[in-house]
Structure formats: C-alpha cells, structure tokens
Amino acid sequence: MKYDLALFDLDGTLVDSVYDLYIALNLTLSDLAFPIVSQRLVESWVGNGIEVLVKRALSGEMQISEHLDKALSDKAFALFYQHYAQQVGEYSVLYQHVETGLAALRGMPKALITNKDRLFTEKLLDKLALTSHFELI
Numbered sequence: 001m002k003y004d005l006a007l008f009d010l011d012g013t014l015v016d017s018v019y020d021l022y023i024a025l026n027l028t029l030s031d032l033a034f035p036i037v038s039q040r041l042v043e044s045w046v047g048n049g050i051e052v053l054v055k056r057a058l059s060g061e062m063q064i065s066e067h068l069d070k071a072l073s074d075k076a077f078a079l080f081y082q083h084y085a086q087q088v089g090e091y092s093v094l095y096q097h098v099e100t101g102l103a104a105l106r107g108m109p110k111a112l113i114t115n116k117d118r119l120f121t122e123k124l125l126d127k128l129a130l131t132s133h134f135e136l137i
Helices: 018-031 039-045 050-059 070-087 098-104 118-127
Strands: 006-008 110-112
Touching: 018 039, 018 050, 018 070, 039 050, 050 070, 070 118
Parallel strands: 006 110
Antiparallel strands: none
C-alpha cells in the first residue's frame, strides 16, 4: 500500500513536553499565589490546549469551576504564555525511535497537526531539530 502523506500530532506522540508545561504552569500559579501542583496532576490535565490546562489548574481539578473569575483566568493565561515562551523545549524530549521513524519516511511529505500555539510549536520543533522533517505545520 502506498501513502501520499504522513500526518503527525506533536505533544504526546512525537514529543514528551509535559515537564515544560509543568514548570510554566507552576510558575504561573506561584505568581498568582496559588498552590503549586504535581507533575502527575499536570499530566492528567494536558491534551485540550493551554486555556483548558490553565483553567484546570486554577480550579484545582479536572472539572473547570463554573465560578472561575474571567479576569483571573485572563491574567493567568498571560502569565502562562510568558513563562511557557521562556520554558518551551527546555526539558522536552523526543519519544524513543521518533528520529528513526521520521528518517524512514524521508521523501514522503509530512505534516504536523497540533493544538499548540504556532509560536510555541515552531520554537519546540527548532529546539528538537525536527523542523526540517515537515512540509506543513
């Protein structure tokens, strides 16, 4: 069977980036005088984008509080973006055999599909030397 294109997700598929998110989230919570959270908890919260992650952290659980203050959320998003911009790619690592798999697909067009902000995606790909593997992001 011949394929014309390979599509990839980024976080949790090619890259383990949870520790970067964990650090940025706890810096954000500290700035707001909220208690920090465990890496395990952050791992359970990721997967639905930054805004949901931050709202879960402010709520202290998976279920986002319906009483969450919008001004607080907006401030938290801004702080998280600042921290994550400095943190992205610092502790992220490729999963085992990612480079081998991408190399095996050399010559086949590859696209990356992610809900991560483009700025963060490009920075992460550059830091992990993955940018050249993808024709489309």
